[in-house]
Amino acid sequence: MRKRGLFKKQSDQEKKESIFPISIKVLEEKIRKELPGKQDLFIQEHEQNGKKLLLFGVPYLIExxxxxxxxxxxxxxxxxxWTNEEILNEIPLSTGVKVTSFEEIIDKLLVGGVFIYVEHEEEIICYILLNKEKRGLDKAETESLVLGPKIAFTESISTNMNIIRFRVRSKDLVMEELKVGESIPTDLRLVYMKSIANEDDVNTMRQRIEDLDVDKIEDAIVLKQYLEDSELNVFPQFEITELPDRLTYAITHGKVGVLIENSPSAIIAPATFFSFLESTEDRYMRWQSGTFFRFLRFISIFFAITVTPAYVAVVTYQYGLIPMQLLISIGQSRAQVPFPPLLEAFLLEFMIELLREAGARLPTKVGQTMGIVGGIVIGQAAVEAGLTSNILIIVVAMSALASFTSPSYLLGSSVRIIRFPLMLLAGALGVFGIMFGICFIIIHAIRLTSLGRPYLSPLYPLQLKDFNNVFFRSPPRYDSNRMKSFLLKDQRRFSKEEAAKKQDIDE
Known part of the structure; x- marks a missing residue:
C-alpha cells in the first residue's frame, strides 16, 4: 500500500530541465533567492583572460x-x-560531475557540493566535498554482550558499509543504493547476499521503500514502522540491531538488511517471533549453553506475560489452586491491604513502570541508583503503609526481571504492554480470562507476517528441520543448512560429512 506524504514528487522532466547557459549575475541571484541565509553560502566570483567564473557552496558542509x-x-x-573539460581534467578530484538543472544544484548543495560555473558554458561542474561529522566506533549500548564482537554501528552510513564489507568479503554481497524522503532525501542501502536471499523478499523490501511518499525519515526505527506488514499489532515484525555481526549473520543466512544514513541501527527482515529471543552470544557459547539460555528466554517471556495476571486470577477466584500453607501466607500478607487484587497489582505494576521509565531518562549513574534505591524504598514503604502485600512485590519483581531477559528491547516493550490487558481479563474472568487472552494472542500471531513470511515460522507452518535454528542449538557440524521456511536460493551452508571428518596430522 502506498503511503502518502506531505510533499509532491517532481517529475523527471522538471528535474532535468536545463537552465544553462546563463549569466553569472542571474545564477547568483537565483541561488541567493533559494537559500536566503547569508551565513549558509559562500559565493566567489573570479575573472581570468576575460572569462568569468562563479564558485559557490555551503561552507559548514564542506571538507x-x-x-x-x-x-x-x-x-x-x-x-x-577555464573550460569545463580542462577543469575536470586538471583538478585532482574524482567526484566531479556536470549538472544542468537548478533542482540538481540545490540537491547537491545540501550534501556538500561545491559548484564551478564558467560563464556561457552549457553545464555547471559540481564536486561533492562533504565533511561528515561522525562519532568513533564504540560498544553497543542497547545490546549488551559478554562474548563476541562488541563494536556497534555509527550514524555514518559509509562507516557502517565499511564494517559490513570488511566482515563479509564476498562478491555476492550487494549494497543497493536507494533514497527515501521527498523534502529531505536520505541515503539508504539494501543489503543482501545475491546468491542466497529469496528474490521475493528483496523485491518486496525494495518496492516498499520506493513506494514510500513521506517528507523525511529520521531513523531506521522510524523507517521500520512504515515498512512493516501490519501497523495495528503490538509485536515488532522487523528486527532492529546496532551490532554489525548480528546483521552479517542474518544476511549470510538469507535475510535482507537495511542501512540508513544518520541511524546507528540496521533493519533485518523477514523476522519471526523467535528471532527476537535469539542473541548473538548463543553462537559464541558451546551449543549446550546456547540451548539452555535460549530455553530460559522462552520460559521467561511466557512467565513475564502471565505471572502477575495469574496472581490476580487465583487470589480473586481460584483459591483452590493455591497450596494451603501458601494461601495462609497470602491471606496474612493481604490482611491490611484495602484494595482488591486487580487494583493492587495495577498500582504496583504502574510504580515499577514509572521507576523503569525514570531510570531510562536520567543520566546513567543516577538512573541506576534511582532504579535500585527507588525500588527498595518504595516497595518497603508500600508494604508498611498497607498499600500492597509482600507476596505481590515478589511476583511483580520476578515478572520485571523475566521481561529483561529478552535480547530485543522492542519485544520487551511489547511484553510490558500485553501484561496489562491480561491482568484485566484475569480480574474479570480469573484463569479462564488468562486462557482466553493467551489464545487470542496466539491466533493473532498466527495471522501475522513479516515481509510476507509467517510470523510463527517454523512452528506454524510446521517445519521440523528448522527447529535447530530456532528453539535450540545443535552441534556446529550439524548446522549445515539454512532455514527452509524462508525458501532461500541456496539452503546448504556446508557439507555435514566433510565437517565431521577429524584427522590428526599423522593419520
Missing amino acids: KVDLNDYLLEPLLEKKIN
Whole structure:
C-alpha cells in the first residue's frame, strides 16, 4: 500500500530541465533567492583572460582541506584554461560531475557540493566535498554482550558499509543504493547476499521503500514502522540491531538488511517471533549453553506475560489452586491491604513502570541508583503503609526481571504492554480470562507476517528441520543448512560429512 506524504514528487522532466547557459549575475541571484541565509553560502566570483567564473557552496558542509588543497589551488593558481573539460581534467578530484538543472544544484548543495560555473558554458561542474561529522566506533549500548564482537554501528552510513564489507568479503554481497524522503532525501542501502536471499523478499523490501511518499525519515526505527506488514499489532515484525555481526549473520543466512544514513541501527527482515529471543552470544557459547539460555528466554517471556495476571486470577477466584500453607501466607500478607487484587497489582505494576521509565531518562549513574534505591524504598514503604502485600512485590519483581531477559528491547516493550490487558481479563474472568487472552494472542500471531513470511515460522507452518535454528542449538557440524521456511536460493551452508571428518596430522 502506498503511503502518502506531505510533499509532491517532481517529475523527471522538471528535474532535468536545463537552465544553462546563463549569466553569472542571474545564477547568483537565483541561488541567493533559494537559500536566503547569508551565513549558509559562500559565493566567489573570479575573472581570468576575460572569462568569468562563479564558485559557490555551503561552507559548514564542506571538507576545508579538500576545498583549499585540491580544488582552489589548481583552479586559481595554476594556469589552466577555464573550460569545463580542462577543469575536470586538471583538478585532482574524482567526484566531479556536470549538472544542468537548478533542482540538481540545490540537491547537491545540501550534501556538500561545491559548484564551478564558467560563464556561457552549457553545464555547471559540481564536486561533492562533504565533511561528515561522525562519532568513533564504540560498544553497543542497547545490546549488551559478554562474548563476541562488541563494536556497534555509527550514524555514518559509509562507516557502517565499511564494517559490513570488511566482515563479509564476498562478491555476492550487494549494497543497493536507494533514497527515501521527498523534502529531505536520505541515503539508504539494501543489503543482501545475491546468491542466497529469496528474490521475493528483496523485491518486496525494495518496492516498499520506493513506494514510500513521506517528507523525511529520521531513523531506521522510524523507517521500520512504515515498512512493516501490519501497523495495528503490538509485536515488532522487523528486527532492529546496532551490532554489525548480528546483521552479517542474518544476511549470510538469507535475510535482507537495511542501512540508513544518520541511524546507528540496521533493519533485518523477514523476522519471526523467535528471532527476537535469539542473541548473538548463543553462537559464541558451546551449543549446550546456547540451548539452555535460549530455553530460559522462552520460559521467561511466557512467565513475564502471565505471572502477575495469574496472581490476580487465583487470589480473586481460584483459591483452590493455591497450596494451603501458601494461601495462609497470602491471606496474612493481604490482611491490611484495602484494595482488591486487580487494583493492587495495577498500582504496583504502574510504580515499577514509572521507576523503569525514570531510570531510562536520567543520566546513567543516577538512573541506576534511582532504579535500585527507588525500588527498595518504595516497595518497603508500600508494604508498611498497607498499600500492597509482600507476596505481590515478589511476583511483580520476578515478572520485571523475566521481561529483561529478552535480547530485543522492542519485544520487551511489547511484553510490558500485553501484561496489562491480561491482568484485566484475569480480574474479570480469573484463569479462564488468562486462557482466553493467551489464545487470542496466539491466533493473532498466527495471522501475522513479516515481509510476507509467517510470523510463527517454523512452528506454524510446521517445519521440523528448522527447529535447530530456532528453539535450540545443535552441534556446529550439524548446522549445515539454512532455514527452509524462508525458501532461500541456496539452503546448504556446508557439507555435514566433510565437517565431521577429524584427522590428526599423522593419520
